[in-house]
Amino acid sequence: MGGKVTCTLGEVKNxxxxxxxxxxxPAECHPRHFTKYTLMQKSKFLPRxxxxxxxxxxxxxxxxxxxxxxxxLQVRPGKDFELLTILRALIKDQKVSEEQVAETGLSLEVLKxxxxxxxxxxxxxxxxxxGLSMTRGKxxxxxxxxxxxxxxxAFTKFVAMPMRGHGNVTGADVIMRWQxxxxxxxSLNRGYPRYNPGEFSTVDVLVRGDTDCAFxxxxxxxxxxPKPAIDHLAKVPxxxxxxxxxxxxxxxxxxxxxxxxxxxxxGTGYRMDEVPMxxxxxxxxxxxxxxxxxxxxxxxxxxxxxxMTNQPQMIEAQI
Amino acid sequence: MLRITGGTIYDPANGINGExxxxxxxxxxxxxxxxxxxxxxxTGMVIMPGGVDxxxxxxxxxxxxxxxxTPEDHRRTHAFIRSKTRRSGLGGxxxxxFATGYLYAGMGWTTVNEAAVPVLSARHTHEELNDIPIxxxxxxxxxxxxxxxLDLLEEGEDERAKQIMAWYIWAxxxxxxxxVNPGGVASWKYGNDSKHLTSKIxxxxxxxxxxxxxxxxxxxDELGIPHPLHLHCNNLGAPGNVETTLxxxxxxxxxxxxxxxxxxxxxxxxxxxxxxSEAARLAExxxxxxxxxxxxxxxxxxxxxxITADGPWQHLLYKLTGRKWGNLDVENETGCGIVPYTYxxxxxxxxxQWAVGLELLLxxxxxxxxxxxxxxPNGACFWRYPEIIQLLMCADxxxxxxxxxxxxxxNKISLPEISREYTxxxxxxxxxxxxxxxxxxxxxxxLGIGKDADLVIYHQDKDIARMFGxxxxxxxxxxxxxxxxxxxxxPDGKEYLIQxxxxxxxxxxxxxxxxxxxxMSFENYPVEMExxxxxxxxxxxxxxxxxxxxx
Numbered sequence: 043m044g045g046k047v048t049c050t051l052g053e054v055k056n057x058x059x060x061x062x063x064x065x066x067x068p069a070e071c072h073p074r075h076f077t078k079y080t081l082m083q084k085s086k087f088l089p090r091x092x093x094x095x096x097x098x099x100x101x102x103x104x105x106x107x108x109x110x111x112x113x114x115l116q117v118r119p120g121k122d123f124e125l126l127t128i129l130r131a132l133i134k135d136q137k138v139s140e141e142q143v144a145e146t147g148l149s150l151e152v153l154k155x156x157x158x159x160x161x162x163x164x165x166x167x168x169x170x171x172x173g174l175s176m177t178r179g180k181x182x183x184x185x186x187x188x189x190x191x192x193x194x195x196a197f198t199k200f201v202a203m204p205m206r207g208h209g210n211v212t213g214a215d216v217i218m219r220w221q222x223x224x225x226x227x228x229s230l231n232r233g234y235p236r237y238n239p240g241e242f243s244t245v246d247v248l249v250r251g252d253t254d255c256a257f258x259x260x261x262x263x264x265x266x267x268p269k270p271a272i273d274h275l276a277k278v279p280x281x282x283x284x285x286x287x288x289x290x291x292x293x294x295x296x297x298x299x300x301x302x303x304x305x306x307x308x309g310t311g312y313r314m315d316e317v318p319m320x321x322x323x324x325x326x327x328x329x330x331x332x333x334x335x336x337x338x339x340x341x342x343x344x345x346x347x348x349x350m351t352n353q354p355q356m357i358e359a360q361i
Numbered sequence: 362m363l364r365i366t367g368g369t370i371y372d373p374a375n376g377i378n379g380e381x382x383x384x385x386x387x388x389x390x391x392x393x394x395x396x397x398x399x400x401x402x403x404t405g406m407v408i409m410p411g412g413v414d415x416x417x418x419x420x421x422x423x424x425x426x427x428x429x430x431t432p433e434d435h436r437r438t439h440a441f442i443r444s445k446t447r448r449s450g451l452g453g454x455x456x457x458x459f460a461t462g463y464l465y466a467g468m469g470w471t472t473v474n475e476a477a478v479p480v481l482s483a484r485h486t487h488e489e490l491n492d493i494p495i496x497x498x499x500x501x502x503x504x505x506x507x508x509x510x511l512d513l514l515e516e517g518e519d520e521r522a523k524q525i526m527a528w529y530i531w532a533x534x535x536x537x538x539x540x541v542n543p544g545g546v547a548s549w550k551y552g553n554d555s556k557h558l559t560s561k562i563x564x565x566x567x568x569x570x571x572x573x574x575x576x577x578x579x580x581x582d583e584l585g586i587p588h589p590l591h592l593h594c595n596n597l598g599a600p601g602n603v604e605t606t607l608x609x610x611x612x613x614x615x616x617x618x619x620x621x622x623x624x625x626x627x628x629x630x631x632x633x634x635x636x637x638s639e640a641a642r643l644a645e646x647x648x649x650x651x652x653x654x655x656x657x658x659x660x661x662x663x664x665x666x667x668i669t670a671d672g673p674w675q676h677l678l679y680k681l682t683g684r685k686w687g688n689l690d691v692e693n694e695t696g697c698g699i700v701p702y703t704y705x706x707x708x709x710x711x712x713x714q715w716a717v718g719l720e721l722l723l724x725x726x727x728x729x730x731x732x733x734x735x736x737x738p739n740g741a742c743f744w745r746y747p748e749i750i751q752l753l754m755c756a757d758x759x760x761x762x763x764x765x766x767x768x769x770x771x772n773k774i775s776l777p778e779i780s781r782e783y784t785x786x787x788x789x790x791x792x793x794x795x796x797x798x799x800x801x802x803x804x805x806x807x808l809g810i811g812k813d814a815d816l817v818i819y820h821q822d823k824d825i826a827r828m829f830g831x832x833x834x835x836x837x838x839x840x841x842x843x844x845x846x847x848x849x850x851x852p853d854g855k856e857y858l859i860q861x862x863x864x865x866x867x868x869x870x871x872x873x874x875x876x877x878x879x880x881m882s883f884e885n886y887p888v889e890m891e892x893x894x895x896x897x898x899x900x901x902x903x904x905x906x907x908x909x910x911x912x
Binding site for chain 2: 044045046047048049050051052053055056057078079083085086087164165192195196198199201216217219220221222223224225230232233234235236237310312316317318319320322344348350353354355356357358359360
């Protein structure tokens with residue numbers, strides 16, 4: 043079994059002499075990433091910076107990030123899992139047939155060369171984006187890549203990291219974990235946390251029409267979710283907290299304008315490597331922060347009678 | 362005001378061993394007077410100071426990584442249901458924050474020390490500590506693989522290294538220093554380890570793990586930090602590692618030191634097949650050297666998740682078990698590894714580990730220097746402490762448990778020859794008075810006048826595990842928080858930290874080195890004081906004022 047073998051971004055800056063981007067396009071989606079954390083930085087261990095690093099891009103098409111890479115490997119769409127599994131076999135000198143390799147759109151020669159370079163690295167890192175984790179195979183693809191990185195540690199130092207985006211999504215993930223044990227897809231409707239992605243994930247709950255209210259903070263599902271989910275948001279009382287008027291605001295019953303976090307409201311942002319960064323507001327805003335609005339709503343709700351009564355303090359086993 | 366009458370009191374800090382006395386509480390402290398107020402009749406019950414955990418992992422990036430890796434355990438464990446005054450949570454191998462507070466208080470523990478915090482993510486640790494209700498908290502920062510400090514030792518700049526150490530402690534708003542596999546985790550950054558005190562550290566020529574432990578203990582003593590160097594030795598978990606541990610102890614003669622989870626460092630043999638206990642040898646040395654304290658890091662059979670800054674060890678454990686592996690290297694500072702693990706009585710290595718933890722607790726003869734811990738969640742979860750207390754207090758029960766061990770364990774452990782049984786007085790020492798003294802928390806683990814009114818009242822019960830698992834009352838700061846298994850109140854705990862002295866110009870010395878190593882701005886790095894809820898700054902020795910806490 044694999045797991046998650048990773049590091050903070052400073053380790054990549056200081057040590058990574060071999061960097062793979064898989065199914066991501068940081069040149070356009072994470073514009074400061076190359077210069078701040080990975081390619082361009084010089085360090086005690088990599089004094090020549092970019093010249094001391096080898097960069098590989100694996101994607102289904104030649105994006106702008108390919109220009110920043112030394113090697114571009116064009117994988118056939120939907121064949122990421124196969125390619126990763128072949129690499130896992132090849133690093134252990136297991137046999138792989140020509141036909142299996144050909145299916146991925148790459149040649150055995152190219153893959154063997156890649157593995158040689160991976161094993162020769164002193165510190166390798168694999169970043170992966172939604173081109174891997176949100177296409178055919180989804181979390182199985184991510185698991186295959188994480189396992190490859192874990193298994194590479196039999197030969198040399200190797201780590202992997204998802205290229206996350208969308209503001210403070212990592213922060214939400216981190217806090218949900220310490221408060222409920224789970225990162226997302228959580229139901230609290232029995233009075234304690236339960237986890238089931240696919241059942242309790244926001245999109246599934248909305249598509250099934252399982253909620254009679256929606257409270258949206260700092261997200262715009264009205265722009266990105268499938269139509270049945272959006273239709274449900276329009277049907278129930280939806281409340282939006284956002285500095286801007288969004289697609290979701292337009293179909294909501296209430297939009298509360300809040301101060302933008304990090305610009306006019308303080309707080310903590312968790313970077314994609316889970317390093318917490320203090321947010322120091324540079325401007326003043328006439329609007330309240332998200333935190334203040336949520337606190338005031340909570341105080342008001344607390345005045346009402348509890349709807350969940352006669353519950354035990356604890357249950358020994360969950361059902 | 363409140364009065365507790367008729368209870369049998371075990372208060373080792375004041376030498377009170379099973380005497381019936383009344384206790385008075387006013388304003389959250391023990392008082393000498395009682396005018397009016399509620400009286401609690403504790404006749405026939407046992408009273409001890411609230412438990413103090415000197416070494417646990419309950420908050421921050423590493424335990425949260427462990428939570429992420431074990432959803433299958435959250436699903437099967439007990440769940441706390443929310444009410445108007447209580448938050449919901451899950452217990453199990455890596456409990457959620459709110460549940461952590463309920464579970465500790467639920468068995469009478471009122472102070473916990475989070476033993477491993479990277480400075481880089483200390484902000485996160487404090488946010489989690491703020492979400493652990495009822496208990497008071499402190500934390501230790503991981504500095505023994507900090508490359509900026511190691512570079513200074515390599516350059517022979519020891520005085521500057523000490524200043525930087527003080528700077529880091531304050532930057533993290535922490536209470537002391539934890540050293541994990543000194544030099545070994547730095548080597549792990551390139552996939553290596555440094556197992557012995559003379560081993561090479563990758564990237565360094567002049568310093569070894571031996572240099573680090575010796576100098577760190579000295580620097581911590583010179584800074585007057587209340588708790589000594591809190592050390593996780595090199596070569597954890599490996600057969601034959603007792604030599605490394607003894608060598609480390611010899612290096613530290615003349616300094617104060619706390620040896621964390623000594624169980625993992627007390628093995629003989631040279632292979633998994635012939636691994637044996639060397640607890641007796643270690644205890645003999647330990648008994649003769651009073652500069653040291655330790656916590657057991659005892660193992661109980663069952664499922665858990667192992668969590669440590671010792672990255673290379675976790676890679677080995679992953680290779681041994683083939684189970685999920687989490688690893689997080691933290692730039693410039695430390696590492697972190699996560700592997701779920703099941704201790705089985707049928708497994709010879711696990712059986713030896715189980716015996717070693719108990720042997721250390723039983724063979725170290727001064728209960729003021731050996732403390733109850735499981736290195737939660739590594740050896741077992743903290744909420745299983747009552748089971749260990751039962752094993753310590755009942756030799757018959759121990760013998761019963763030993764019957765389940767593999768036959769070929771004979772001659773590999775010394776537990777069958779040990780007949781010692783802990784007394785209640787000794788239990789109160791290893792669970793409360795001792796760890797409080799080691800942490801330098803003078804108002805904890807002590808039922809004396811003016812001390813914090815944290816105490817636990819147990820029913821007398823022949824079933825020791827039940828007695829310690831289900832207190833009649835738990836008081837925190839003079840308030841009843843647990844009554845017969847019910848959570849009554851969930852006050853916020855305090856957080857203890859220290860501000861050791863460093864020269865103000867150290868900032869400008871550090872800045873270029875920092876900017877070279879890290880990838881965040883220097884100004885954003887230190888945790889702001891206002892992020893610590895209910896902060897209590899403790900004095901370092903050499904500070905002007907008397908002991909005790911001040912704001």
